[in-house]
Amino acid sequence: MIYDSACTKCKLHRGTESVCDPGFGQAQADIMVVSKMPNGDRYQAALEEDLAQAGVDLGRIYWASALKCRNFDANASNADVKACKPYLDAEIEKVQPRYILSLGNEALLATTGHSGITKWRGKPVELGNMTIFPTISPAAVLARPQNRPGYQADLKFFATMANGQQAEGVKVITPDTILSNDDLRLLKVRLKDAKLVYFDIETNIVPLQEFDPRARVISMCGTYVSASTGEVGGFRIPLYHPESPWRTQWRSMLRHVVPIMAKIPIRIAHNGKFDCRWLRKHSGVHITLTFDTMIGVHLLDENVQKGLKPQGTMRLGVAPWGVDTKDLLSMPIEEVLEYNFLDTFYGYLIYLQVREELIAQPRLLRIMMKLLMPASNNLTTAEGNGVWLDVERLAERTPIAQAKLDEIENKVRAYIPDPSIETWPTNKAGKKVEVNLNASIFAKWLLFDHLGLPVLARGKEKPDGRPGDPSMAEGVLLLLNDVPKPHPVVQTMLDRIEWQKAMSSFFGPYSGLYDENQKVHTSFKLTGTVTGRLSSGKEDASKLSGRTSSIRGVNLQQVPRDPFIRGLFGASPGRTWIEADFSQVELRVAAFCAKERTMISLYQQGADIHMVTAMRMTGKAAKNITKEERKKAKPVNFGFLYGMGWLKFIVTAFNNYGVKFSEAEAKAYRKAYFDLYPDLLAWHERQRRLVHYNARVQSPIGRVRHLPDINSPDPKVRAEAERQAINSPVQGLASDMALAGMNLFVERLTTEGLSDKVSVLGLVHDAINIEADDDVAGRAMVLLKESMEDMDNMRRLFGLDMTVPIVADVKVGRHWGDSVELTEEQVYDFTTLDKMGLVA
DNA sequence: AGAGGTGGCGCG
């Protein structure tokens, strides 16, 4: 007897009649499906339909669950899952399944011992004779329809695996392995004849990426198509691997092969920016890509998992290959090469599919070929060049920041009692906790227990229903300070936040991130956001095999505006820093999308909408509005524009202005905003209708945001999708305009022969940073401004008829943080930089 | 010790 209807091993038996429900199905099933709890009838029927549709034979299934008690009131913890596990183990022992489908985090934990379904989904786990395949739970799909495509793809893959089918139409070719000079000669002949190559490299993992002195390329593989015969071939080159014949000559090998690859007409990779950067650094040749499968996949559906392996399983039905590559150098070379080659061969097959799908959607294809591929190539160069870090300033300023932090912390220490005090907080183990002024158990005890400050906000409620911990966020501290006689510790803690953040997030990391040329490098992702914006940070872990914790890289899009920190970055010696920001670009694009007559006319007159809002917020005349007040108008404009309600407006107004609005006043203010810009509400309504009808929206140039959550049963989830439908086309177009501006700028540099004298450093959403040799900086800033403002370019590329003027403001200087904004006249005046003393 | 989840905050 493996079940016990009197079981009391965990809390779930309380409050339910349904204790320890047995599983059911074929006694000798070779497939077991494990849900979180015993399924209800409707849920079971839906699941069966999903599985049948994916091709799973229902007659082969035994249905089981991680938790045997059907109890929706109790929030199951991992401990509950563990307590219930013996029942499931007994079922597995009895049924002896060959394949287990684990649905959701609880089932994942019960069957594999792992936690984190988003990480483990789609990855088969071998356990003895069984293969356990985790995916998300049908409940998660129901709540968020966005999850459905991935869920269906997982089920399909599971069916393929359980049915023992070879993936249809996938027959891996036999590649050539390059082990001798004769092999190399033959490879060169073949590559010179190729019309297409899909390539991939494996590298060791080093903190500074390709610039680290320890950086090595371990192998390079490719799949190519012969121009003369049309046949598909493959090559595998072992490089810096202990078993490789080219171990000591790996760079020289690259210098033989990469220049030939760079001349093949069609050059493809998956997230190829990475490969191109490494190859550029170590062979000296920059391969410009003509297609990138990761970008293509993302453009077709921004919600899908875009790694090569998930794509391989979803699109090709092949099993994930080469998992667990912790240390490629100690793996047998054959395994490394097989894995590396499969990346290129499957990648090539994915390319064929993605290409067809894009051809069927010409607007997306155009964005891909005319915007994103050039951008990818330009960003490859930017990432490789890096941004100069003023190491001298860093050395000066780090101790200043640290001293400031120490000074503040000493002030707080005056309020800390002797640790012998009875109430001193303890951890779970009963040990007294250390003094820690971050948002820790200790700090919360100090403020809210020991010093008796009122708890104004709490974090999320605990899983077991206990209230969340007191919040000591900045906003809460501000409220605590907003009383007649605030406790002095509050202001001190407020001062501390800024310096703590500065030390931990900026001064600390920067000191270990620069290469021998004082350059810091980021990795921009063209596929990092759902709207089309770039994300910036460290290299994607999936590109590197090994200890991901040592991957490093700076996020250039979150450097504080404070010149004390932003001023750590600058133009490299002999060069000038130039930054051009689109002025209020999202508001302009929104005015364009909404056809908002008042906004458009304001912009055509050269007005400033943030200023208009600031005047209304403060009741002052334009000439009396301070820079700070104008800055504070931004969140109000963006908030209302994208659907902020009156409640959040009250919070925003208080945090930014210290102005308290009543509910009625806030509602009236919001109404006044939409009365001023009457076309906005109609536009909101239009976007809502569109997304309800299509479950997707498009930007004016055709970039798509899929919003399947619009069909969620949860009204909050639906409302979220509606707001995203309003925001996405705006954010997406603004971002694509910045990419187009960068591309055009780089083209013009080439035309004017300035490529070696000017470098793009990166994008910060609506800003482009460059550095230019001092003698051409004046020309560079004009070119940059003109390229960004060139809406004829957008018309040529995408047929866009931008009816709102687009303006880019230019700043120049030696450093990022202390560059000075120029007037339009100054930008076009060739004596400006001379007058500013910026010409050497 | 490492991983996941959450809160908080940097940027646009």
Next chain:
DNA sequence: AAAGCGCGCCACCTCT
């Protein structure tokens, strides 16, 4: 009735 959007990183806590 009520509702900003988009990111990445750090620190902490909990759990294994």
